[in-house]
Amino acid sequence: MQTELEIFREFIRSKGLRQTPEREIILAEICRKREHFDVDELFLRLRGQDKKISKASIYRTLPLLVECGLIREVNFVDGHWHYEQIYGQPHHCHLRCLSCGAMVEFEEPRLAAVEAELSRKHGYQIIKHVLEVQGYCPHCHQKSSARDEEAKHV
Ligand SMILES: [Zn+2]
Ligand SMILES: [Zn+2]
Ligand SMILES: [Zn+2]
Known part of the structure; x- marks a missing residue:
């Protein structure tokens, strides 16, 4: 190499x-x-x-x-x-927190099957995919549920 x-x-x-x-x-x-x-x-x-x-x-x-x-x-x-x-x-995809920006890298072998299926169905030669999954990490998620709870009790 x-x-x-x-x-x-x-x-x-x-x-x-x-x-x-x-x-x-x-x-x-x-x-x-x-x-x-x-x-x-x-x-x-x-x-x-x-x-x-x-x-x-x-x-x-x-x-x-x-x-x-x-x-x-x-x-x-x-x-x-x-x-x-x-x-x-090795290839990896990302899981990103929309609040603090924390990122988790992950590999999902099932995506290879999706690529193969797309190739078969549409006749494409597949080179790569780009996947970012977005949400709130446990820390930020907890903070916002705590805020919601507080709001309810005002
Ligand atoms: Zn991937
Ligand atoms: Zn976060
Ligand atoms: Zn990365």
């Missing part, structure tokens, strides 16, 4: 772009700590390590990393995209 860096360098070459150390530092940080992130979080992580990377270069680099399949857009929340590293990782 090729490393992330090899894939990225090949991709940059194939696009006729110039290889820059900034882009590689950004990629290395994303691979070092595999978790969901947005531009601001990544910027702060890099700054915490005294890496002088501008937000502008993060904004420019992330679409390239998406395009070559190393990361993916997870969701558009609070007015901006959130990402995660996916290369070499």
Whole structure:
């Protein structure tokens, strides 16, 4: 299996772009700590390590990393995209709390059967699916039921 860096360098070459150390530092940080992130979080992580990377270069680099399949857009929340590293990782879907934003990652093998069924029925060659299930986590759910209870007793 090729490393992330090899894939990225090949991709940059194939696009006729110039290889820059900034882009590689950004990629290395994303691979070092595999978790969901947005531009601001990544910027702060890099700054915490005294890496002088501008937000502008993060904004420019992330679409390239998406395009070559190393990361993916997870969701558009609070007015901006959130990402995660996916290369070499098993596929997963997300369960997201609409109140606090907490996310649970899960795998659902039955979705493979849904894909196969869709392929058969509509003649599509299936590449992927994107699924986000939304609701309220136990903590937020409890808080809001407590609020409802209080309202009843006023
Ligand atoms: Zn899935
Ligand atoms: Zn919550
Ligand atoms: Zn995830």
